[in-house]
Amino acid sequence: MIPELGLAALWLAAALAALQLTGGAAAQRGDAGDLAALVRPAAILQGLLALFAFTMLLWSFVVTDLSVKLVADNSHSMKPLIFKLAGAWGNHEGSMLLWVTVLSLAGGLIALIERRLPERTMQATLAAQGFVALGFYAFLLLSSNPFERLPVPAAEGLGLNPLLQDIGLAFHPPTLYFGYVGLSVAFSFAVGALLTRQVTPEFARVMRPWILGAWVFLTLGITAGSYWAYYELGWGGWWFWDPVENASLMPWLAATALLHSASVLAARDALRSWTIMLGVVAFSMSMVGTFLVRSGILTSVHAFAVDPERGSFILALLALYIGGALLLFALRAGTISEGQRFALLSREGALVFNNVMLSAALGIVLLGTLYPLLAEALDMRVSVGPPYFNPMSAVFVIPMLMVMTVGPLLRWRHDNIDRIRLPLALLVAIAVTVALLVGLLASVGLLPMLGLVLSVPLALAAFLPLKGRRLTRVPLATWGMVIAHFGVAVALFGMANESAFTRERLAAIEIGGTERVEDWQITLEGVDAVAGPNWTALEARLIAQRGQGEPVRISPQARNFWTPPQQTTESALITRWDGQLYAVVGDQTGDGRWQLRLWWKPFVTFIWYGGILVALGGVLAIAGRVLGDLKRRRVAARSMARRSERGRLRGAAQTAGDRA
């Protein structure tokens, strides 16, 4: 009964999405009347129904209803509750339902509270939103029904793979979906504004929290995923330019560009069509990423949740949404005026420059990711990897970082170079000092060198917008920018250090033997066999000592799982403020010694600290914007109340006068 309720709710929600679409579309023709009035309620109700459907799915997982195919395939009665819940979205159907639920809840929220835009634009936005949701409902209902029943209930579920029972695996994917959904909301706003040609600063302000939210989630998702790969894979790499990683990086790049161009639009009423374009691109990158990952077109060998039919469906949705939006853009953008003008040397100038650089970097990542696909279509095999992506993207990212250092110091509209001459000279002096120091003390590759040289001035310059201001009166959104830019510098510093100064030691040592890496001394005390619930492992007992410091015990493992048979390495880490010691135990050699892989990775943790700071900056910016909006709303309400009060008084006075 419960799954059927969920399914019914899903059908109803789909019908409401259709209503939302037709109502919004009719409103554009101007003859809507009653239909148009239904758009907002339909959006709200649709959100609630989708939430209801998702709750029903959760419930089926909680009680392990084994007559539901999805539950039988992905859950098990013995699973801990948290993983039963996570199992609900840890598969194709459930994750699609989660996606559409968040999407329609976001739509409902806009319908409920957003009153700043002209009603016709709002209706167009909600229509676009309904259109996007409708596609996903169709996908769920026609080809990926999460509530499908088994003809005979299963005796027990299949999903007890402990490899997948990991808290990171449970919450990492939804983080990315939230990012994608946020971008889809920005997309709907862009389409709505394009339809009614109302590309205004108000539109940018309305769209901005959604972009920021999406951006925060994507940042966190990428940061967590990177740390996890670093930790799990056992070779100390934190970014592989793997197609799946690129699939999450591309929406992030687009969202970053969109965020900044929306800021220009909000503050200065410039970059109108550019912002619209980025709104479309950002969402299309999430869809393209989804397509690449789900269709198995790129990650082929170890395909998971891959199915050509699903691939075709996602591709069809992609064609509809993005093709439609781009067609609309081609037809309409010419009639949208460019907006305010500005000088080369201005805040806008810097933001535009970096927008173009970010878009170009996005182009490179997209090209490099898709090129093997193109080559394959022409019957050739090529590999595109770090040696391509690193230098090619650096061509655009390095100038961007330079401009990013000074951009926030510039004034809007136009500025004078003399005004910032002093800080500029200081920053250049710092950069030169760092370059000289590094150049004298070590031999470092070009890219890490540039990273080091740029990161230090960038970190300092990030705080310059606070100069001469009372810190307590600096708006939260400005704090957000400061922290986020500082985070980028921190991450850059970590990346550059890691690639410039990592020390590696691969060795086979006997029990009792000692190896050195940088200023660490690592002694192998012994190797034990240990057993877990479904694995056995070899665990090395290591004692690590830095210089004359306190010895620390660590125990890396090489695990063998038997259901399914897999080998994993559990690396052991020692974190210090200036880096991490990374230790992995490998096989035994022929002569009875043990393979050890040891790395000293200076400042590697800064990469992820930086990512967290960037996300924190985003959160502060959202808080600042939303609080600002609420305050403005309160002020508006108060002045409205005062006006009506005054009107009432005047009315009363008049009556009194009349009486007198």
Next chain:
Amino acid sequence: MKRWTLWLPLGLFAFFLGLAAYQLTQPKDEFVHSTMIGKPLPRFDLKPASADLPGAKTADFTDGKPRLLNIWASWCLPCIAEAPHLASLREQGVEIVGIAIRDRPEDVARFLAAHGNPYTRIGADDLSELQLAIGSSGVPETFVIDGEGTIRHQHIGDVRAENVPELIEKLQEAAQ
């Protein structure tokens, strides 16, 4: 902005759609094919992988008679699956030289006792040297080598029943 530039994103997107749609319909070729076809066998001289059979070297392939070179290992499951089909090739008079990848003599002997021996020689390639030199990227793989020691054909994956006539045909082509 010029009008045509507004159509550029749509054009690029259409190109992507076309490519993606085309690739979705194409069967996925997971294998890395050797680019050594048509080239002479690399020079090698491998010690015997089991006590009963001689090892293998380049000179064994240049007596004018085409042969199969089978890259396999006792630890590889598909190799068990292909064993009967290699045996049927052997029965039809095909000479198969085995290359055991990263294997121990006792494991090789145990495998041959359990699944039959279709080989006339087995070379031990303990460091995958020949495997790399010949452009093979996995086990099992089977190469057709003609009488002059030139690589004529590569079969990736286990040999199945339907591949047997195919390989014989390739050997006949190589004999001409």
Next chain:
Amino acid sequence: MKPFVIALMAFLAVPLAAQDSMPPAPYAYRQLDDPRQEAAAQALMETLRCLKCQSQSIADSDAPMAGDMRHQVRMRIAAGEEPEAIRAWLVERYGDYVSYVPRVSTATWPLFAVPLLILILAALILRRRIGARGGE
């Protein structure tokens, strides 16, 4: 959607069925004694693709075949061979697929032409957006 889930599945899944019991090749997990040679070998290995795994170089893979490739690379470097000669030797056997450093060839020229186009396009956009308005 689940980029990292899948990435990890891909990276972690070294099926035991394809595992041999032989100890790894001598130089699979051992560095060359000469730090300069080791650095050269490491730099080369980071740009060679592991044939048995997804999106990993042979420098960070536990697949036995990647270990044997590392052994080959280190031995050849130790014997004084140039890194690019080793790369060429492998490309001769496996095609461009094995190398992460794309050569400019009939198969790969767009990889270099398109970034150039992007650069020109970026310059044009910047000129339009900013340059023409500078005098305002």
